[in-house]
Amino acid sequence: MQTTLAALxxxxxxxxxxxxxxDRLRDRYGYVGGAEYLLIGFILGPRVTGLLGxxxxxDLTPIVSLALGWLGMLLGTYFRLPGLALLPASHLQIAFxxxxxxxxxxFAAMLAIFRxxxxxxxxxxxxxxxxxxxxxxxxxxxxxxxxxDRARMHHRILPVLQFTARIDAVVAVVAFGLVLAVYHQGGxxxxxRTPTATEWAVINLAVGVASGxxxxxxxxxxxxxxxxxxxxxxFVALAGVIVVASGASYYLNLSPIYTxxxxxFILANSGRAHRDVARLLLATERPVYLALLLFAGAAWSAxxxxxxxxxxxxxxxxxxxxxxxxxxxxxxxxxxxxxTPDLARGLLSxxxxxxxxxxxxxxxxxxxxxxxxxxxxxxxxLLFEMVASGxxxxxxxxxxxxxxxxxxxxxxxxxxxxx
Amino acid sequence: MIRRLVVLALLVGGAVLLEPLRAPSxxxxxxxxxxxxxxxxxxADTFGAVAHDIGLPRxxxxxxxxxxxxxxxxxxxxxxxxxxxxxxxxxxxxxIGLLAGAELKVSDLRIRYRVILAxxxxxxxxxxxxxxxxxxxxxxxxxxxxxxxxxxxxLSPCSSRPCSP
Numbered sequence: 001m002q003t004t005l006a007a008l009x010x011x012x013x014x015x016x017x018x019x020x021x022x023d024r025l026r027d028r029y030g031y032v033g034g035a036e037y038l039l040i041g042f043i044l045g046p047r048v049t050g051l052l053g054x055x056x057x058x059d060l061t062p063i064v065s066l067a068l069g070w071l072g073m074l075l076g077t078y079f080r081l082p083g084l085a086l087l088p089a090s091h092l093q094i095a096f097x098x099x100x101x102x103x104x105x106x107f108a109a110m111l112a113i114f115r116x117x118x119x120x121x122x123x124x125x126x127x128x129x130x131x132x133x134x135x136x137x138x139x140x141x142x143x144x145x146x147x148x149d150r151a152r153m154h155h156r157i158l159p160v161l162q163f164t165a166r167i168d169a170v171v172a173v174v175a176f177g178l179v180l181a182v183y184h185q186g187g188x189x190x191x192x193r194t195p196t197a198t199e200w201a202v203i204n205l206a207v208g209v210a211s212g213x214x215x216x217x218x219x220x221x222x223x224x225x226x227x228x229x230x231x232x233x234x235f236v237a238l239a240g241v242i243v244v245a246s247g248a249s250y251y252l253n254l255s256p257i258y259t260x261x262x263x264x265f266i267l268a269n270s271g272r273a274h275r276d277v278a279r280l281l282l283a284t285e286r287p288v289y290l291a292l293l294l295f296a297g298a299a300w301s302a303x304x305x306x307x308x309x310x311x312x313x314x315x316x317x318x319x320x321x322x323x324x325x326x327x328x329x330x331x332x333x334x335x336x337x338x339x340t341p342d343l344a345r346g347l348l349s350x351x352x353x354x355x356x357x358x359x360x361x362x363x364x365x366x367x368x369x370x371x372x373x374x375x376x377x378x379x380x381x382l383l384f385e386m387v388a389s390g391x392x393x394x395x396x397x398x399x400x401x402x403x404x405x406x407x408x409x410x411x412x413x414x415x416x417x418x419x
Numbered sequence: 420m421i422r423r424l425v426v427l428a429l430l431v432g433g434a435v436l437l438e439p440l441r442a443p444s445x446x447x448x449x450x451x452x453x454x455x456x457x458x459x460x461x462x463a464d465t466f467g468a469v470a471h472d473i474g475l476p477r478x479x480x481x482x483x484x485x486x487x488x489x490x491x492x493x494x495x496x497x498x499x500x501x502x503x504x505x506x507x508x509x510x511x512x513x514x515i516g517l518l519a520g521a522e523l524k525v526s527d528l529r530i531r532y533r534v535i536l537a538x539x540x541x542x543x544x545x546x547x548x549x550x551x552x553x554x555x556x557x558x559x560x561x562x563x564x565x566x567x568x569x570x571x572x573x574l575s576p577c578s579s580r581p582c583s584p
Contacts, residue, residue: 059506062453189439203440210433218426218461236464244430244457251454252440 035382037290041297052298061363062247064295065256067288068356069246072257074281075169075353076264077274090335091160095167097333098343099137102325103171106136109317118307123183124368130179131361134172135377136318140351141165143392155399157338161346164329169353170261176357177204177258180364186253203252208259211245212266219273234276253364257356289352293381296355299362300378303371314376315383322348345395349388350381423465430458431495452503455496462488 046054110132114125141161148158181200188194195203218237245263246256264281268274302308326344334340358377362370434454463484470480488496528535558564 065453186441188441192439195440207437214426214429218423220422233464233468236460236467240457240460240464242457243460244454247451247454247457248433248437251437251451 035385037293038297038300038378038382041294042300043297044294045298045300047301057295057299060295062250064292064359065246065250065363066243067292067295068360069242069249069256069260070281070284070288071292071353071356072173072260073242073245073264073267074278074285075166075173075257076261076266077268077278077281078166079170079265080268080274087163090338091163094160094329094334094338094343095164096171098164098325098329098347099168099171101328102168102321103133103137103175105321105324106317107133109321110136110314113310113313113317118310127179127183127365128369128373130175131357131365131373132314132317132376133321134176134357135350135354135373135380136314136321137168137172137175138351138354138357139165139168139322139347140349141346142351143349143388144346144395146389147392147396157340157343157346157399160334160338161343164343165347165351168347169351172357173255173257173261173353176360177255177261180204180253180255180258180361184253185365185367200254204249204254204258205262207245207248207252207254208262209266211241211248211259212263212270215241215263215267216270231276231280234273235280238277238280250363255360255364257353257360285352289355292352292355292359296359296374296378299359300374301371302375303369307369307372308375310372311376311379315380318380318384319348340399342395342398345391345398348384348391350377350384354381420465420469423461423468427458427462427465430461434458452500455500456504456507459484459488459496 041052043049044051046052046057107129110129111125114120114128115122118125120128141158141164144158144161148155178201181204182197184195184197184200215237218241219234241263242260245259249256249259267277322344326347327341330338330340330343334343354377358374361373434451437454438451463481466480466484466487467477468480470483471477486492489501490496490498554561554564
């Protein structure tokens with residue numbers, strides 16, 4: 001019963017804070033939030049008040065898997081191929097260049113730290129480096145969006161920023177999902193042969209594809225569901241398929257975020273219900289994110305002090321990788337109308353998926369420094385969310401009014417902010 | 420309907436295929452339970468829609484879905500999984516209570532408190548009297564009611580056996 005109460009407390013606090021505080025802070029000050037929820041979670045957790053005990057935090061792990069799947073699916077639904085086909089090539093070039101450069105830089109730096117400073121073997125160093133590089137690559141344009149909304153500004157670079165954040169997320173989630181599959185942890189039944197690395201990667205992808213195809217068939221050629229009853233039915237079905245896909249990944253010790261990303265992508269590009277699916281997922285994004293932050297705060301503990309230096313080193317690496325990625329894409333890849341050396345200033349905020357990836361890592365690889373990865377991620381969230389609004393304001397001031405975008409990002413549905 | 424049933428059958432088949440890819444493990448909620456919970460949700464949605472189409476409440480469809488997949492009939496969801504999912508049950512009940520409470524408006528209650536009190540009192544008294552009467556009359560034929568006096572029958576529904584927690 002304690003666990004149920006704990007889950008309810010986390011959900012209720014997340015929900016209330018999301019709607020009472022989050023929107024107002026974002027609209028008035030461009031503050032995207034995150035740090036305070038981590039602190040509340042830490043205070044509720046076993047190390048301070050003990051309202052959420054260690055057992056309760058462990059008991060909530062499957063619920064966290066669902067939340068991870070929820071966020072992964074939402075990310076997948078953003079990528080509708082008809083919308084992507086309308087994007088200017090320059091947007092794609094900027095987004096992919098920024099994502100790959102940021103990920104590559106962070107991965108190289110973290111691999112060197114884990115291999116040569118911490119002394120891990122190549123496979124273990126690679127797994128940890130990919131996890132942290134994925135976290136480093138993730139970002140959110142929410143702060144920039146808030147300032148742009150306040151100033152009623154429509155610069156051509158703003159849709160690029162939103163699209164770049166999504167490509168960053170895809171690169172991070174795919175890399176993270178693949179590394180967990182390739183260096184798979186966990187035994188199989190004695191009755192079957194242990195799958196190879198490639199086979200695990202294929203199984204991971206197949207679970208996502210199969211879930212997407214089956215859910216598409218399950219929904220069928222339904223009309224748009226505008227009424228409340230239709231929404232409720234779709235919500236139950238949606239929850240069911242996310243539970244199935246996340247549960248399968250959780251069962252196989254793989255990444256639910258990656259699996260549901262594939263599921264969301266398939267749903268976004270098939271059937272007529274994609275708008276309703278995306279709307280429902282978007283409506284629940286903030287409470288899910290805040291519940292994850294609260295859970296992460298409660299689950300946090302410092303772990304080994306010997307390796308704790310890696311956490312601040314990671315924050316520095318992320319800052320450098322972000323700046324390098326933004327500089328490369330914004331100055332050398334972008335066409336003259338979109339050229340800006342300060343692209344990274346608009347993408348400093350960490351966003352919700354970073355915490356999701358760290359929690360997912362803690363579930364799947366409890367043998368390989370899960371506390372360090374979570375500590376580094378939470379430190380990064382705390383520090384970057386603090387500076388993100390200031391940097392976003394400077395970014396907006398830097399680009400000025402500029403040329404207005406002729407069309408908004410076609411991958412965005414009405415009312416979306418690109419977070 | 421047939422399409423949905425085929426999808427559900429494929430999901431169950433998928434669950435069987437994936438089963439050997441993990442060594443048996445236990446937890447507060449075993450990983451397998453989460454997967455089966457998803458299948459339960461989708462089955463419930465399907466059966467709920469069928470019930471709605473034939474003019475019955477969706478809730479009846481949900482109950483039939485649970486019965487069909489549960490240990491009594493098909494056994495696709497074994498008893499152990501149901502125990503694992505008891506947390507979900509409590510969470511759902513808690514959420515229903517939370518949301519019901521959130522929808523209550525004190526101002527509305529103040530305006531209509533007389534009607535509400537009257538309805539509640541009458542309803543409570545009527546149900547109590549009816550249950551009491553039926554129980555007293557059927558005492559001789561229902562083994563679990565035998566040996567009960569009139570007053571304890573009304574006052575304590577748990578008086579004949581220990582209350583479950």
